[in-house]
Ligand SMILES: Nc1ncnc2c1ncn2[C@@H]1O[C@H](COP(=O)(O)OP(=O)(O)OP(=O)(O)O)[C@@H](O)[C@H]1O
């Protein structure tokens with residue numbers, strides 16, 4: 331295997347909410363081009379793990395490096411521009427049109443000029459078949475449409491890594507397919523990603539590596555075939571027994 | 575009934591009466607307008623401090639908490655008296671300024687509660703989405719949180735404006751010649767010697783202003799609601 335570049339490195343990450351110890355020392359490396367799927371029972375700390383990477387949660391202890399640079403409160407803003415995030419509940423900005431949702435950050439942060447951002451947004455909207463919604467407000471979009479706009483909103487910043495936190499959990503069954511195929515496409519284009527999902531088939535198809543978190547620790551990881559066909563720990567066997 | 579209409583005619587054909595009425599009305603509007611304006615700005619500052627996360631604002635937050643509690647827990651009339659007879663018991667200090675400040679300080683407390691509620695009512699996902707894109711907190715607040723908060727609080731702010739306008743009537747208790755006082759004066763023994771008509775007319779004046787503001791609020795609300803539905 332060729333030497334790959336380390337994108338994100340997490341060392342001894344801990345996070346507590348009061349007395350509730352949610353993450354109990356996570357060590358994790360993400361290499362360029364990897365598609366890591368994070369699995370684990372509800373409440374095991376998967377979302378918290380992602381949110382500590384881009385500091386939507388302040389870690390209690392431990393370090394997160396991006397591109398060999400320690401992420402701190404000082405540089406987090408610049409880092410967030412390179413680490414995109416897609417949320418379970420889409421979080422499109424309600425008071426902004428689809429176009430404004432797409433262009434606000436790249437223009438404000440001088441990633442693109444207004445014209446460039448506009449053109450790029452239209453191109454991406456056209457690609458997902460929602461160019462006719464360019465001036466709509468989020469409230470008039472379906473869940474699946476919102477999530478696809480949210481995904482291209484993240485892409486507008488041309489991040490190096492994309493974090494997905496259960497991107498299809500809030501969707502009706504019919505929209506799930508559209509969103510999954512867009513994620514598929516993004517990932518196949520080489521985006522380095524961490525995806526938290528409960529869609530096992532999707533996880534198996536898309537993952538280059540599966541990571542299992544339980545009680546705030548990574549207790550098992552491996553390739554999808556190893557993980558799903560030959561789980562090592564009883565906890566994962568039990569989990570797979572329930573979900574497959 | 576005949577009497578009522580003849581009195582009404584008398585009121586509107588006697589220049590001194592009309593003059594008094596308009597004078598009073600103007601003072602009412604003046605106090606209410608500036609009180610609402612100053613009250614809103616102060617209320618906004620209080621709300622920003624209270625919803626802010628910075629640790630070194632903690633003492634100020636405590637002071638504002640106490641302030642809001644005291645203002646909301648005491649009668650407006652008492653606050654007015656305190657302003658007139660204690661804090662601004664200065665000879666020749668313009669009464670109208672004292673009255674404006676009394677109502678502004680009162681309204682600030684209520685406005686701050688309304689604005690604070692509006693800010694807190696905005697889904698945290700909205701803030702997180704902005705931050706996750708790399709936007710600075712300032713931009714997230716100004717472009718995302720504040721517009722949504724304002725949209726949510728327009729009706730409550732409208733109510734506050736209406737409340738202030740009506741409450742200014744108590745300045746007649748400290749002898750100021752507002753609309754309420756004008757009605758009483760015109761109806762007194764030396765003048766029309768009947769309170770019914772002047773007070774009826776004063777009520778109409780108050781009603782007209784309140785109604786106008788209600789209509790304006792409705793229009794603003796409607797315009798702001800565009801983003802809820804536009805296809
Ligand atoms: N902001 C918060 N304040 C307090 N507790 C929190 C907060 N966020 C998460 N928690 C707690 O942390 C624990 C882990 O939550 P987290 O959302 O990371 O789990 P998860 O693995 O993503 O679960 P799910 O599969 O249900 O999304 C839970 O017990 C949750 O109650």
Ligand SMILES: [Mg+2]
Pocket residue numbers: 376377378495496
């Ligand atoms: Mg979660």
